[in-house]
Amino acid sequence: MQTRTALSLVAIAALTACASQPMRAPFSQADLPAAVQVPAGHTVVMETAAAGDITYQCRAKKDMAGQFEWVFVGPDAGLKDRSGKVIGKYYGPPATWENNDGSKVTATQLAVAPNGAANIPLQLVKANPAMGMGAMQGVSYIQRVATVSGIAPASTCAKANEGANQLVRYTADYIFYKAM
Known part of the structure; x- marks a missing residue:
């Protein structure tokens, strides 16, 4: 009897905690530039x-002898859900979003839009068919929004450091869509 009562109290506490959490509105792309908005007929399935x-x-x-530039090689980032739980990773090339359940998806860039001079651009990509069963199965589009930093280094790129790699920290939100 005491065990059943204790379990009931735990269940009530859990339900109360859930009920006290404010409902978060689903992601809205209304304020995004048209170029990176997902076409109608798709809904958010993961943020x-x-x-x-x-x-x-x-x-x-x-084709520019004697001139050098920093060239994007690829990302390496962890993915967390909105509660802060690590759910996967993002890496490349090719750009790959991999869930901890083993499913993963690559994608083809469709559009970018500026997000300030110090931030990598917003982006819209069309997902390729997912590999493995799980959360990435059926994903149709992915948006990169809320970007902070990540642009090419400001440091010198010249013959003296040709071939050198430099890491640049960044954050962004990736919003995953499926056809309705």
């Missing part, structure tokens, strides 16, 4: 926050 690094490499500019 994640990413934090990690983008690797840039100092390389010679194509």
